Every structure is written in structure tokens, then in C-alpha cells.
Amino acid sequence: NQGTIAAPNGTVGLVAGREILMRDASLNDGLFSVLIGGRDSSVTEAGAIQAAAAELRANGGNVYALAGNTEGTIAATGVAKVKGRIFLTAGDGGHVQVDKTVKATGADVIGGKITVHGGTVDMAGQLDVTGTSGGEVQITADIETVFSGEILAFGTDAAGTGGFVEVSGRHLTYDGMITTRGGTVLIDPENIEITDGSALLSGASVLTTTQIASRLSDGDLIIQTSNGGTGAGTIAVTSQVSIASPFVLTLLAHGDILVNASIQVGDTSGGGLNLVAGWDGRTGKSDFDAAVFDIADLATQTIFGNANEILYLYDGIENFASGSVKIGDGRQGGGVAVGTMLGDTRVYANDLVLTGSKNANSFNAYAQLGYNVTGIDSGFGLNSAITVRATGDVKVLGGTANNAAAQIGNIGLNDGEASVGSLVSSDAAISIEALGDLVLQGGQIVGSTYAMIGNGSKDDFSSVQSSGDRSGDITIKVKGEMNIARPGEGTTAGWIGHVTADGTIDNADVVLKAAAFDFGTATEVVSGGTGSLDLGMVAKDLLGGSVTVIATDSGLELSGTTAQNNCECRFIVSANDLAVQASGDIVLDDSFFFSNTGGGDVALAAGRAFTNNSGRNAFGAMKGRWLVYLNRPHGQMGGLGVLDASFIQYATKYDPASPFGIASAGNGFVFAVRPVVEVSNATTTYGAALVLPGLQMTVNGTVVDAARYGLSLDGTFLDLSKVSTSPSGLVNAGTYGKALDANVSVVTPSVDTVSGVVTDFGRLKVEQLELTGSIIGSPTKTYDGTTVATLLESSFALSGFIGNEGATVTQTSGRYASANANAFGLITVSSRLAAGDFSADSGTLLANYVLPTSVTGDGAILQAELTGSIIGTPTKVYDGSDLAALRGGNFVLDGFVEGEGATVLIRIGTYASANAEGANLVTAVLANSDVKVNAGTLLANYVLPTLVTGDGAILQAELSVAIVGQPTKPFDGTDIAILSAANFLLTGFVQGEGAAIIETTGVYSFSGVGAGNTVTATLTPGDYAANRGTLLSNYILSSTATGPGLIGKAPLPQSAIPQNRGLETFDTTTLGQPAGPALGLELISTETTQRIMNEINAGSTFCKALVNQEYVIDCLSDRLQAVADGLSAVGEYAEVRAALEDAAGKLHALALSNASGDLARTIARAAGQRSSRALTAISTAALGAANVQAAAIIDGARLVLLRSSSGSERRSVAFTEVAQVVNSTKVLLRSS
Structure with a gap:
């Protein structure tokens, strides 16, 4: 770039390579993707590059379309959310050369970021990331960086901060200027030497002291050596760097400095x-x-x-x-x-x-x-x-x-x-x-x-x-040796x-901590060995502050003057403290001497032994105090008893944070171990003399010599404040954990106090005195089936009390050894006692005694007296004797314990009179053999009555009187029968007894001539004449006597026989009596029908009066048969007779087929009547079913009668009425 690059709010990249892909700044931090070119690849820019966010929209947002030749002006927009950034890169093997100005400023007017990277970088231009706060510049090269330009990375505002600049390369030539105004500059070559001359460090990049000074006058400087190449990462300083600067110089060397x-x-x-x-x-x-x-x-x-x-x-x-x-x-x-x-x-x-x-x-x-x-x-x-x-x-x-x-x-x-x-x-x-x-x-x-x-x-x-x-x-802590x-x-x-x-030297504490110390020798101190410490040097340091010396894996020998320490600094005046701690021994050599009159203290803490070769004068004049810390006293310490210690303190470990925090005043030995004066335990019994036990001293469970620990053991004593005493002054029973104390005295010269010694107080156990008890006075009761004994205060005796002490027993119950009466000797009585069963006398504490929990003695259980009686009014019919037939149910024995009892086996008693009397006392004589006890009953526990009595009765024997000899007379028109004593047969007398009837008249059942006449005599007691030895009051005298009689025809004179009497027929045997209809032919009449109905009803009433319902069916059979017997087998009632006889037979057969095995056949009596024969009882189990069958039989008889009622109206009425009465007898079957 030979022009100006500006990115007001975007990203500009100059990239050299075979293939270049420009990315949106919002992706991957806005970096370019470069396919690395050859070493001849380069980025040159002769025009101006500007990037403005506003042009992104005009170009349709396609920033990738803007990549191309940079010989002219390239308008490339970045993304507004990223600060102004510029990337100049030629890949790892390319060359980046910047000769002009590259400026990057963020949208918020703060400094932007410029990154320059390549195989080699030649930075001769100006990189400007100034703003309200300084931005960031990063120049890195994989091979070499030549920096001869200028970098501006400072904040323009008064409060703005300086920026950050990195100039790095494996090899770096640094000839440029950097201004951060308080920021940081990082220089990162592979090796670097700070020198103003030729480098002594082979292959190093060079910084001059002027460059260092210039940089430190502007801001912090970090010089680091990288670890990415083959260099050692060494920093060498061979020319003096001296600058008065408030900024920080940091050297970060991957290798050595x-x-x-x-x-x-x-x-x-x-x-x-x-x-x-x-x-x-x-x-x-x-x-x-x-x-x-x-x-x-x-x-x-x-x-x-x-x-x-x-x-x-x-x-x-x-x-x-x-x-x-x-x-x-x-x-x-x-x-x-x-x-x-x-x-x-x-x-x-x-x-x-x-x-x-x-x-x-x-x-x-x-x-x-x-x-x-x-x-x-x-x-x-x-x-x-x-x-x-x-x-x-x-x-x-x-x-x-x-x-x-x-x-x-x-x-x-x-x-x-x-x-x-x-x-x-x-x-x-x-x-x-x-x-x-x-x-x-x-x-x-x-x-x-x-x-x-x-x-x-x-x-x-x-x-x-x-x-x-x-x-x-001064704090020095090393894991190894301090030599x-x-x-x-x-x-x-x-x-x-x-x-x-x-x-002056003050506020200058010295802490020296090492595994071992070696002052003045060249010999290494082995682990656990003993090093050396020149106390002269340490003493001099005390003038400025406290001194702490810690040997973590060795002992220390403290010496005095050495060849290099000729001062008298061991005589010091300092208020500061000296603390010396060693994991091994501390030895005072024979030249050791220390004196401090300024008030400072000395603490020597040995992990093992303390040896004083300097003797009594080891410590001179001391205004402060000296303390020697040890684990325990030992034979070679040379201190205890030699040095004038004023105290000995045990059970205190050395605390490095507070070496002088010992409460005891003066000089002293402080031991970590805790000696224990063990007082043996003692046991005695309440009221007995106490024998004091022995004592010993132990450390960690091992017995030691108390004298070595500066003490003398002078015996034990009972601490009365730790026990309680009875009113009589004796120690109460109980366990007193700290009652036995030790008399311990100090025997070490000059030592005033010994602390930290623990007394393991002896335990005094006063055992309760055992009392004995017994039951006296032979407690007695009458047998009641239990072992419970009722006791009184006087039933107990206690022994074993001390002096005038005593108690009474308030228990009121005990136990017999057996519940049975002691007919053959005494029975042991015992009683369980609880603490609450004793009442102490005044001045007695029952807790001092072992109270008996059970006491025994002789006692007695007397037999219980039984009473007996005869109940149920044993009754018999007069038989001329006084013997009473008895059953088990006739006896009652009273006085048995609940759940016990017996059955009387005797079956014979004696009436007071053999005669029939209403109240006749019955007596039975009992012996033990006459009684069978119930399960769980022992007869020996009882006195059995020899006689038992009760009301009984002898009923009059019933006499039967029959008229015999068929009293006969000729028809005389009356029913009077003339009788004699021979006409009466009396049965039912006891053998040897008897009577005669003196009545001479009777009544025929009818006055006419005919078969079936019966003579009846009405008798009164006066009609009976008793034989000698017979008492008629013993009998039920019959009031009537019957028997067959006969009225024969009276002879009729011929002249009296009437002529032409029409159809009348005369009985030729009875003169003057019309025979009526043909003999035996009964005609339907209201009177006969009514008689039949009455007899059936009377029979029903008779059967209903029976006590045992099992006899009812056979009773009904007997009564119906009796009615049938009174009817003629011929005549108009013949069918009635037949129906009644059939029903009676079936009922009797039913009774026989279901006969009871328990109830005997018997003649029934009720309302002055009796059955004509002994009746058979039906078993209880079959009674219900038999009643159903009997009802069916009655119903069958009723149907037969109803079917036979056809004919005249008179017949129909009679048969229907009889049928109804027969049917009514079924009521007996329902009620039974």
C-alpha cells in the first residue's frame, strides 16, 4: 500500500495469494480466507481504499463481488457492528509491505484494530489506531519482521486509555517508533538481547537500551520470547537499562533470562x-x-x-x-x-x-x-x-x-x-x-x-x-537446605x-524456614540429621524485629561466636522475640550464650531431644523469658534441674503462631505430653474401714518415673467433698468418680509450679451392705386354692444393719410353696420384696444396703371345711323301709374353692321315718371313698362332712281295689249290688301288710239284664280295715272299686207274660225288661254322639296333662282305643269304632317304632285317671318327625269319618261332629 487506507466503519483487507475470498465482517471475525501463494506473492496498493457502511446497500450487500485488483480505488463496505479493522496478510509464506498510512477508527471514534501478518512483514508506513481510546495493532511474522515505521495507538481524550501494540516475528528488527501514551507494547521474537553493541546471544533479535528507555517513557513494555520455533527462547541483557519511569518492564522468557x-x-x-x-x-x-x-x-x-x-x-x-x-x-x-x-x-x-x-x-x-x-x-x-x-x-x-x-x-x-x-x-x-x-x-x-x-x-x-x-x-522459605x-x-x-x-532497623521480622540449616559448613544435612545455626547473626536481626527459624526436616545446633562473627551481638537489648523450631533435636553447643535485657522472649521448640552443652549459663541476663518446648523430658536434655526454670508446663504443644502464649510466668519447660497421675480405684463395703489405694504416673499409657517429670508422688487421700455421708458419718454406698485424690509435690529445684499434669482420680466404690431377711410367725390361712399368703409387718425379720440403723417391711403379700393344705407338715412361705416395700428407721438410708428381694419362712394352709346337704327332696313310694335311694344330684357339697368340686357316689340314705310323711328327713353317712373329686380337686385340701341331711318324702303307696267274683243278682229293677269282703281284691300293699273292705253295697252300671254290666262300689277310708302292722296312712285308699257284675233275668210267672205285644222283643232272661233293638245294635243318637265326643275330649285333656311330651302319641293311642272299646262293633257307630281303632293302632305302632332308649314305659296318671296300659315314650330325636306322622294319622281318621257321614242327616251330623273332635287332638302334637 503506497496510499492511504481508511475504514470509518468497515473492514479493509490487503491479501496476497493464489486465491482470495473476502468474507463478511460479521463472519469469522471478518478475516479473509487466503490460499497461500508462493514466496513472490505480495500485496501492493497504490490507490486509496475506503470502506463505508453506506455503500453496502448500494452494492446490493454482495461484499464478495468487491474482491479484485487493487491498482485503483476499492470501495468495500464492512458490517456496522464491528469496529474499524484492517487486515494486511500474505499468508504464512507471503510478504506484506506497508509503506503508507493505514488508519483504523471505530464507528464510536475509538481506536480500531490493524492486523498485519505474513511470512515476512516490512512495516515502514504508519499504522494509526488512535481514537478517544487507543486501539490495537498486531504485527506478526512467521519468519521476520522489520519495523521501521510508526505506530500510533493512543487515546486522544484526556480520560482515554493507551492502546496495545504487538510487534513480533521469529526474528525482529526494531527501528520504528510507537506511541501509546500509557498503553502496552509487546515485543515477541524467538530470542532477544538488550544491548547497545554486538549481540552475545547467538541468533538473537536486538533491542537497544535507548529503545527500551523510549518505550518505558511512554508505557509498559513486555518483552517475551516465543516457544514456537527452534530457538531456546532466551532473553539476555548485556547493556545497562536505566530509566526513571512509572511504567512496568516485564521479561517473559520461554527459556532463560x-x-x-x-x-x-x-x-x-x-x-x-x-x-x-x-x-x-x-x-x-x-x-x-x-x-x-x-x-x-x-x-x-x-x-x-x-x-x-x-x-x-x-x-x-x-x-x-x-x-x-x-x-x-x-x-x-x-x-x-x-x-x-x-x-x-x-x-x-x-x-x-x-x-x-x-x-x-x-x-x-x-x-x-x-x-x-x-x-x-x-x-x-x-x-x-x-x-x-x-x-x-x-x-x-x-x-x-x-x-x-x-x-x-x-x-x-x-x-x-x-x-x-x-x-x-x-x-x-x-x-x-x-x-x-x-x-x-x-x-x-x-x-x-x-x-x-x-x-x-x-x-x-x-x-x-x-x-x-x-x-x-524478610521471609525465606525453602523446601531444601539453607546453607x-x-x-x-x-x-x-x-x-x-x-x-x-x-x-535504625525496625519493623523487620525475619522468618527462615528450611528442611535444614547449615551455617558455616559445606556438609549437606541429611534428612532427620542436625544442622547448625549461628545465633550471632540471628541475634543481630533481633534488633530490627522478631526472628523465627524453622527446620522442617532436621535438628539444629545453636552456636555462639564463629570466625566470621566476632561481635558481641549476643548481648543485645531488644524487645523482639526469637523463636527456633526444629523437627529434630535442638542442641546448645558449649559456646552458646544468649542475653537480652530488652524484654524479648526466646522459644526453643525441639521435635525430639533438647541437649544443653552450655550448662547453667546458657542464658545470661534476660528481661524477657526463655521457653523450651519438648515432647517429653528425657535423660540428655541437660536443662530440667540445670537451667533455672520457674515453671514446668505439660500438655501444651508448640504453636508457631503463638510461641509465647504460655500463661505461666517466668522461664520454663513446656512439654507436649500430658503426664497422668493415676490413682487406683478402691472398693469397700458400707460401714467397713477404707484402705487407701496406690498411685503411679503414666504418659500415653506407659508408667514413668515421676521424678524425671519434676514431681514426687506422696500418696492418696479421700476427698470428702466428693462423697456423701450418712447421718452416722459413714460414706454412703455409691460410686464416686473423683473421690480418691493424689498428694503430688514439686521436687525440681527452682521450679515453683507444675501445670498440665492430669490427675486421673481414683474411683471409690462403696458397695451396699447385704441384708438378710426371713418370714417368721408361721403365717397361716385356710385352703383357698391359691398360693397367696397374707403377711403382716410382724411376719418379717431383717438382719445385717449397721449400728442402730434398721427398717421394717411393709409388704403384705407372699406366696406359699404349694396351694394345697399342709396336712402332713409346714409349707414354705416366700415373699418378693421391692425397694418400696421397706420403710427405713430414722437415721437409716436404705440405699446403703442390698435389700433382700425375697424372703422365706414356714407357714401353714389349713384344710377347708366342707358342708353338705341332700337336695331335690328324695322321694319314694312307701315300701315299708326307711332306706332312701339317692342320686348324685341329691347331694350338695358347699365350701369348695371356685373351679373345684366333687360328686357324692353314695346312693343309699335313711329316712327319719319309714312311713309316708310329707316332710321326712333323709340322712346319708359320707366317707372319703364315697366322694369322687372333679379334675383339679384334691380332697386332702378339705374336711369332708360325715353326715349330710335334707328333706325327703315317702309317698303313699297307691292301692288298687277291684270287685271280683262277679257279683250277681236276678233282675229286680234296681242297680244295687250286694257285696261282701270277698268281693274286694286289694293290691299294692307292702309285703306283710294288708286290709279288708267292709263296704257291702255297690251299683250296677245298668239295672237291666245284659252282658257287660259293671259293679261299682264307692269307698271311704272308713270302709278299710287294716291288718296288724299295717298303717293305712301309708297308702292312697281307692275311693271306688269296680268289677264285672251280672243281673240275671228274674223268673217270670207264666200268667204274667203279656200277649200280642206287637213287634217288641223280650229278653227271656229278664222279666219285665224290654230288650229294645237287637242286642249290640247302637243307633245314632245325640246322647251317644255327645258321649263319644266327651270321651275323646277327656282323653285329650288327660294326655295334655302329661309331664313328658314323649308319651303323648302313645297316650292318644290309648285314649282313642278306650273310646273305641266303648262302642259296639255292630250298629250305626260301627264305622266310628273302626276309624278310632285304626288310628289308635297306627299311633301305637308309631310309638313303638320310635321308642326312646332312655325313658321307661310307664302308666300315666292325671286328674284321677290312669292309662289302661303302660305307655311307650318316643325318643327326643325322633319326636318332631313322629308328631308329623301322628298328625297325618289323625287327619286320615278324620277323612274316613267324613267319608262315612253320607246317609241320613242324623248320621251326617253325628259323624261330622265326631270327625271334628278327632281332628282337634292334633293340637296335642303341635304343642309337644
Whole structure:
């Protein structure tokens, strides 16, 4: 481009290649797609290129159509939403040449972005990305960049920010000008050397110190080496860079950083210097942030300290890139100081090595990380903090040439122009952190070849040693060893701490932390071994602040004066504290001595043993106090009992955050272990004398000698405040966890107090005194089927109480061993007792006793007395004896326990009288054999009655009286029958008894002549005459007697026989009596029908009165048969007789076929009547079905009668009425 390119609101691209595709700026960030051409491909532009958003519409939006030859003017529109951008690219192998002005400004008037990229880039023109805020320019080349033009990237507004400019190439020629006004410039070649002469670094791009100064006067400068090529990525500084600038210089080296000339930057308002070696090529590339590097874990991070091991040549010497920063190489002819005046100085690397010169022809050829005092006016302050983070070692090595010191810190050696009067203060902290070792090695013989970490200098010419005040903490933490060869105050020694000629040092705490310390020897301290520490140097540092020394993997031997430390600095006056901690032993060698009258304290914390070879005078006058921390006392400590400690404190571990936070006053030993004075437990019984137990001291469960721990164990005692006592002054039963205490005294000389010792108090267990109890007084009860015993307070006896103590038992129940009566001996009674069953006497605490839970004694259960009676009124018919027939149901035995009982087996008793009487007492005699007990009943538990009585009855025997001998008389027209005693037959008397009837008259059933006449005699008790020994009151005397009788025909005189009597027929046997109709022929009459109906109804009533319904069917059979028997087999009622006889027969047969096996056949009696025969009972199970069949039989008889009623009206009425009455008998069957 030989003209002007402007993109007010669009994108312009100059592209060289075989094929070019212009893309919309909204796609892929508006970049062109280029098919790379040959190395002769180029972009030249002789005309003007303008891009305006307004022309996009006029061209139909087809930006791709605008690609073409650029010999003239090309109007190409971009996309409005993208800021003004210009891309000049020739692909990876092409060449980009810019000779004219290229300007990119965004639509919002801020600076745009110009990107120039190619295989080679020749930038001789002007790139302008100015605006209200500066824009961005990026020039990159894969092979070489030649920059001889001008780049403007600043903000034009007062509040505008500077822009960002990158000028990069594998090889870079930098001859142009860049203006950012506070922005950042990034220079990124493969290797680079800052020099004003010929490069010593082979193949390096070169920047002059003038260019560096020019750039830093305008803004921040980042110089980085890339990691994309074959170079080692080394940065070398061989000419001094010195500029007063508030901006920051950052060196990011993919390989090493070699500094053989000073870098002194910054001014009174700011500035900063960052050196990063072994850089990862990405982090902080264009926007370096120290916080990212400060917080990265050294052991795991990969952003710095990487060793790529690529070979590079420096001053003809082969080196392999290790990611290290090297300040001075031992050959420098002058001093090398790397630091900033006010801002921070930071180094991030694998190794950091500072080497003073060994060049005998050099002068003041020191190596310093920090700002050097040379040229500083009096009264100026150097306040640049120094931070070093290394994944490897930090080495500070003094040279052999004169004034060839090595130092990390500000001020340092000057060139002799300064004087004591030049007061230069420094308030700057120094922080060093490394995974490897720290080595401080002073030079040999020649003065001012010290190796130092701290602000100031140890120049051996006091007239030129810088004065002024010093402050700022020094913190050094390394994972490896801290080695200080020839430590001391000499000018060729190793030293850590600030130094001033005549000023003051304060607010300068020193923290030294390493796996091991080696002061003055060249022997490596093995893991767990013992290193050395020169207390002289440490003591001097105490004048400025506290000192903390931590050996993480070794012990420490603390020494006094060394060859390089001839001061009396061990006698100090400082209010600052010294804390020394070692994971191993701490040894005070025989030269150790420390005195501080300023009030500062000393803490020595040993992880293992503490050995005092200096004796009682190890510590001199101390206004503060000394503390020795140990895990436990041991035989070689040489301190306990030697050093005048005022206290011993146990169970306190060393706390690095608070080494002096011990409450005990004075000097003392502090042990981590916790001694335990163990008092043995003791057990006694309430009321018994206490035997005090023994005691011992243990640590972690192991018994130890108390004297070694400064104590004497003087026995145990009972702490009465920890126990409770009874009213009688005895210790109550119970367990008292801390009742047994120890008498412990201090035996170590000078020790006033011992704390932290734990007393494991003994437990006193006072066991309850066991009481015994018994049941007395033989508790007795009558058998009730249970084992429950009712007890009284007087039933119990307790023994075993102490003194006048006592109690009563309030329990009221117990248990017999058996529920049965003890007819053959005593029964054991027991009772279970609970705490609530005791009532203590005054002054007695029952908790002091084991109360009996059960007591026993003899008791008794008496037999229960039974009573008996005879019930059910045993009844018999008079039989002339007093014997009573009894059943089990006639006996009742009272007095049995519920659920128990017995059955009386005896079946014979005795009536009080053998005669029939209404109330006749029955008595039965019982023996045990007469009783059968129920299941679960034991007769031995009862007293059985020998006699039982109850009301009984002897019924009168029923006499039957029949008229026999057929009393006969001739017809006389009356019904009177003349009888004699012989005409009466009495049956039913008990054997040996009898009577005669004295009645002499009777009545015939009819007065006429004819068969079937019956004689009936009416009897009264007076008609009976008892035989000797017969008591008629024992009998039921019949009031009537019947029997067949006969009235014969009376003889009729012939003259009396009437003549011509018509159709009348006369009975020739009975004179004067008409025979009526033919004999036996019954005619239908109202009277006969009514008699039949009455007899059926009477029979029904008789059967209904029966107690047992099982007899009803056969009873009905008997009554119907009786009615039938009263009817003639011939005549008009013959069919009635036949129907009744048929029904009676069927009913009787039904009864027989279903006869009961339990109920006997019996003659039924009711209302003065009796059945004509013994009746058969039907079984209960068959009764229902039999009743149904019986009803059917009755119904059949009814139908027969109804069918037979045809004929005369008189017959119909009679038969129907009889049928109805027969049918009514079915009521008996339903009710049964």
C-alpha cells in the first residue's frame, strides 16, 4: 500500500495469494480466507481504499463481488457492528509491505484494530489506531519482521486509555517508533538481547537500551520470547537499562533470562520489574498479572520455571535452557543490579543465581537483585519489595574480585561516590520461596564479597557504606537446605538481615524456614540429621524485629561466636522475640550464650531431644523469658534441674503462631505430653474401714518415673467433698468418680509450679451392705386354692444393719410353696420384696444396703371345711323301709374353692321315718371313698362332712281295689249290688301288710239284664280295715272299686207274660225288661254322639296333662282305643269304632317304632285317671318327625269319618261332629 487506507466503519483487507475470498465482517471475525501463494506473492496498493457502511446497500450487500485488483480505488463496505479493522496478510509464506498510512477508527471514534501478518512483514508506513481510546495493532511474522515505521495507538481524550501494540516475528528488527501514551507494547521474537553493541546471544533479535528507555517513557513494555520455533527462547541483557519511569518492564522468557548489565527502572511515582523464566508462553502474555504467579502452587504449577533443555550459545559458551534467571555470570566487569526504585521487583524461575564477579580486572562487579544506591541523592527512599519464587534453587554467590558481593535486597554496594552522609532509607519486604536449596556463599579473602539477603550493604569501607533506616520483613522459605557458608558480620561472610551504617532497623521480622540449616559448613544435612545455626547473626536481626527459624526436616545446633562473627551481638537489648523450631533435636553447643535485657522472649521448640552443652549459663541476663518446648523430658536434655526454670508446663504443644502464649510466668519447660497421675480405684463395703489405694504416673499409657517429670508422688487421700455421708458419718454406698485424690509435690529445684499434669482420680466404690431377711410367725390361712399368703409387718425379720440403723417391711403379700393344705407338715412361705416395700428407721438410708428381694419362712394352709346337704327332696313310694335311694344330684357339697368340686357316689340314705310323711328327713353317712373329686380337686385340701341331711318324702303307696267274683243278682229293677269282703281284691300293699273292705253295697252300671254290666262300689277310708302292722296312712285308699257284675233275668210267672205285644222283643232272661233293638245294635243318637265326643275330649285333656311330651302319641293311642272299646262293633257307630281303632293302632305302632332308649314305659296318671296300659315314650330325636306322622294319622281318621257321614242327616251330623273332635287332638302334637 503506497496510499492511504481508511475504514470509518468497515473492514479493509490487503491479501496476497493464489486465491482470495473476502468474507463478511460479521463472519469469522471478518478475516479473509487466503490460499497461500508462493514466496513472490505480495500485496501492493497504490490507490486509496475506503470502506463505508453506506455503500453496502448500494452494492446490493454482495461484499464478495468487491474482491479484485487493487491498482485503483476499492470501495468495500464492512458490517456496522464491528469496529474499524484492517487486515494486511500474505499468508504464512507471503510478504506484506506497508509503506503508507493505514488508519483504523471505530464507528464510536475509538481506536480500531490493524492486523498485519505474513511470512515476512516490512512495516515502514504508519499504522494509526488512535481514537478517544487507543486501539490495537498486531504485527506478526512467521519468519521476520522489520519495523521501521510508526505506530500510533493512543487515546486522544484526556480520560482515554493507551492502546496495545504487538510487534513480533521469529526474528525482529526494531527501528520504528510507537506511541501509546500509557498503553502496552509487546515485543515477541524467538530470542532477544538488550544491548547497545554486538549481540552475545547467538541468533538473537536486538533491542537497544535507548529503545527500551523510549518505550518505558511512554508505557509498559513486555518483552517475551516465543516457544514456537527452534530457538531456546532466551532473553539476555548485556547493556545497562536505566530509566526513571512509572511504567512496568516485564521479561517473559520461554527459556532463560541472562542479566549481565543492570536493569534499573521506576521512579518516585511507580514502576515495576518482572522477570519470568521458563515461561509457558501463554499466561500474562499481553496483560501480565503478578497475582496469578504469586498464588500458583510451586510444586504443581507449569506457568514458569519450565526447563526446555534447548541448546543456545551465549558469548560462545553452550548452555541448555533451564528456565532460570541468572544475574551476573562471574565474568562481568561492573556491577549488575536488577530492580525498580518504587514498584515491586519480581522473579519467577526455576533457579535464581546471583554471582559476583571473579574477574580480577573488575571493580564493584557485584550481582544484585534490587535497586542499587549508586547515584541516589541523600534522603531518598528505596521502597521496592522483592519477590522470588523458584521451583529449583536460589543461590547468592559472592565473587573473588574486589567488591564482588552478591545480594538480594535494595541499596547494595555503590561505586564509591556515596558517603556516610548519604541517608538512603529502604522500607521494602523481601520474600523468597523455593522448592530447592538456598545458598549464601561469601567470597574469598577480598573485602566486600559478601553474600547477603537484606536491604543495605556490608561494604567494608564505612566511609561509603550506605546509611539510613531500614524496614521490611524478610521471609525465606525453602523446601531444601539453607546453607550459609561462613556466616557472620564480616564483609566476605554470608548474612541474612538488613544492614545500615548508622540508621535504625525496625519493623523487620525475619522468618527462615528450611528442611535444614547449615551455617558455616559445606556438609549437606541429611534428612532427620542436625544442622547448625549461628545465633550471632540471628541475634543481630533481633534488633530490627522478631526472628523465627524453622527446620522442617532436621535438628539444629545453636552456636555462639564463629570466625566470621566476632561481635558481641549476643548481648543485645531488644524487645523482639526469637523463636527456633526444629523437627529434630535442638542442641546448645558449649559456646552458646544468649542475653537480652530488652524484654524479648526466646522459644526453643525441639521435635525430639533438647541437649544443653552450655550448662547453667546458657542464658545470661534476660528481661524477657526463655521457653523450651519438648515432647517429653528425657535423660540428655541437660536443662530440667540445670537451667533455672520457674515453671514446668505439660500438655501444651508448640504453636508457631503463638510461641509465647504460655500463661505461666517466668522461664520454663513446656512439654507436649500430658503426664497422668493415676490413682487406683478402691472398693469397700458400707460401714467397713477404707484402705487407701496406690498411685503411679503414666504418659500415653506407659508408667514413668515421676521424678524425671519434676514431681514426687506422696500418696492418696479421700476427698470428702466428693462423697456423701450418712447421718452416722459413714460414706454412703455409691460410686464416686473423683473421690480418691493424689498428694503430688514439686521436687525440681527452682521450679515453683507444675501445670498440665492430669490427675486421673481414683474411683471409690462403696458397695451396699447385704441384708438378710426371713418370714417368721408361721403365717397361716385356710385352703383357698391359691398360693397367696397374707403377711403382716410382724411376719418379717431383717438382719445385717449397721449400728442402730434398721427398717421394717411393709409388704403384705407372699406366696406359699404349694396351694394345697399342709396336712402332713409346714409349707414354705416366700415373699418378693421391692425397694418400696421397706420403710427405713430414722437415721437409716436404705440405699446403703442390698435389700433382700425375697424372703422365706414356714407357714401353714389349713384344710377347708366342707358342708353338705341332700337336695331335690328324695322321694319314694312307701315300701315299708326307711332306706332312701339317692342320686348324685341329691347331694350338695358347699365350701369348695371356685373351679373345684366333687360328686357324692353314695346312693343309699335313711329316712327319719319309714312311713309316708310329707316332710321326712333323709340322712346319708359320707366317707372319703364315697366322694369322687372333679379334675383339679384334691380332697386332702378339705374336711369332708360325715353326715349330710335334707328333706325327703315317702309317698303313699297307691292301692288298687277291684270287685271280683262277679257279683250277681236276678233282675229286680234296681242297680244295687250286694257285696261282701270277698268281693274286694286289694293290691299294692307292702309285703306283710294288708286290709279288708267292709263296704257291702255297690251299683250296677245298668239295672237291666245284659252282658257287660259293671259293679261299682264307692269307698271311704272308713270302709278299710287294716291288718296288724299295717298303717293305712301309708297308702292312697281307692275311693271306688269296680268289677264285672251280672243281673240275671228274674223268673217270670207264666200268667204274667203279656200277649200280642206287637213287634217288641223280650229278653227271656229278664222279666219285665224290654230288650229294645237287637242286642249290640247302637243307633245314632245325640246322647251317644255327645258321649263319644266327651270321651275323646277327656282323653285329650288327660294326655295334655302329661309331664313328658314323649308319651303323648302313645297316650292318644290309648285314649282313642278306650273310646273305641266303648262302642259296639255292630250298629250305626260301627264305622266310628273302626276309624278310632285304626288310628289308635297306627299311633301305637308309631310309638313303638320310635321308642326312646332312655325313658321307661310307664302308666300315666292325671286328674284321677290312669292309662289302661303302660305307655311307650318316643325318643327326643325322633319326636318332631313322629308328631308329623301322628298328625297325618289323625287327619286320615278324620277323612274316613267324613267319608262315612253320607246317609241320613242324623248320621251326617253325628259323624261330622265326631270327625271334628278327632281332628282337634292334633293340637296335642303341635304343642309337644
